[in-house]
Amino acid sequence: MVRLYTDKVTIGYGERLIVKDLSVQIPDKQITTIIGPNGCGKSTLLKAITRIISQQSGAVVLDGMNISKENTKVLAKKMAILPQTPESASGLTVGELVSYGRFPYQKGFGRLTKKDYEVIDWALDVTGTTDFKFRPVDSLSGGQRQRVWIAMALAQETDIIFLDEPTTYLDMAHQLEVLELLQKLNAEQERTIVMVLHDLNQAARFADYIIALKDGHIVKAGNCEEVITHDVLKEVFHIDAEIGRDPRTNKPMCITYNLLKGECQHEETIDSIYSAVSVNY
Template sequence: MSRLSAKNLKIAYGETEIIRDLSVEIPDGKITSIIGPNGCGKSTLLKTLSRILFPHNGAVYLDGKEIAKEATKKIAQKMAILPQSPDAPEGLTVAELVSYGRYPYQKGFGKLKADDWKAIDWALQVTGVDAFRNRPIDALSGGQRQRVWIAMALAQETDIILLDEPTTYLDLSHQLEVLELLQYLNRVEHRTIVMVIHDLNQAARFAHHIVAMKDGEIQKQGSADDVMTCEVLRNVFNIDAEIVTDPRTRKPVCLCYDLVTSYNNAADKIAQ
């Protein structure tokens, strides 16, 4: 049974409906990627799953309990959220930022205890940023900063980690660095990972389960083989894709694509 699920969600910003009657179950102990075109509701769904946003209708459940009715610190001890392009206060060091992950376990303004530092030190080491622990965050590269934010989420000691576009603005090597770290956390630490991601090939390579969205609804979900098909990509992204098998991973890869209805095609029809 899924530990994290949503039923009949309806979410709107003012009068604009973003998600309508959406239900989803997140596979426990797996990596789930949420894909879809810009504005389809991917980030809105992730924020609702993490209780940053509250639905107008429907509910999100964690361990069978409606999260809207649970205490914030209790939820934060089970689920961590890494938003898109997070900012740290100027001058904050790596260790100081990672220590914020211990907030759910603090009482009042209590000082960090031995157990807190043990979790912080482990998070710094497993993400490979321990050597930078005393450096200011703004002195690090983009890939290093992203690993520090993931370390903060790990310091929370949650079984579930949600990430909104964790590879945005990173170059190819740093993207792989972050995704391989998440894969390690899933395989070795058995964390459930849920991430919004734009790169279809990365979603297919690293995720066990893919949720494809369009216009606030789930169009298809399942394994990479189920979702990375010409038919699904045509429906979700309006592209005519060439799908091949990656010889290294044996996962489907979108080799190339064209718009189903492009400006050039439209112009040719008008000329005729």
């Protein structure tokens, strides 16, 4: 079943097109990861799907409705987004920031209800940030702040959660905690999770569906068996990858790789390759 899809969307900044005529389907109640080199359009696509930016043409459709015509509060009850670089929360406590996730449900003067407080406490609990509730967000470490922002997204109680590189700034243990939390929300609450990940092995381990982008178009979309292959990684990242099996999940994983000589000419592309094949669990 597909509730959310794009129909030939073209997205750009001024005259520079990042994504052109892209049609993609997001499987419902599954975990989808978007992979690809830096600058390929991953974050841009996420922003367009969540209406942070507008597409130049085409449509993003959710439940049969073009989201550009959807009421903001109605849309905010269906999808939440954790951007790659969240806005500053200067002057706010953790509890106050997480309470912003309840905005779509507030009426009148915007006072929080008993239900709101229960959801806020739940979101803090599942992200392991309850002890920070009364602390200023600015006083937290990068990893702690990341978990608080995820708590705010969870407090929004949406069926669909988008996360742009949610493991950024986190050490290995906390990366695994976040990804296992998202996996648990998907399995137990049937939430649709869509996230951009740089780590190919994390994508393979946790995703039901993977979309591999390059230069604003889809090279391959499917399950990890179909996407984490030698040929796909060669086309997307310009690497000669050795694919093996994760001994714990039996899913494909990138064991080692060589850079294809003459294929990478920019330092940014090389950096994206190294981040993509790092093993973080």
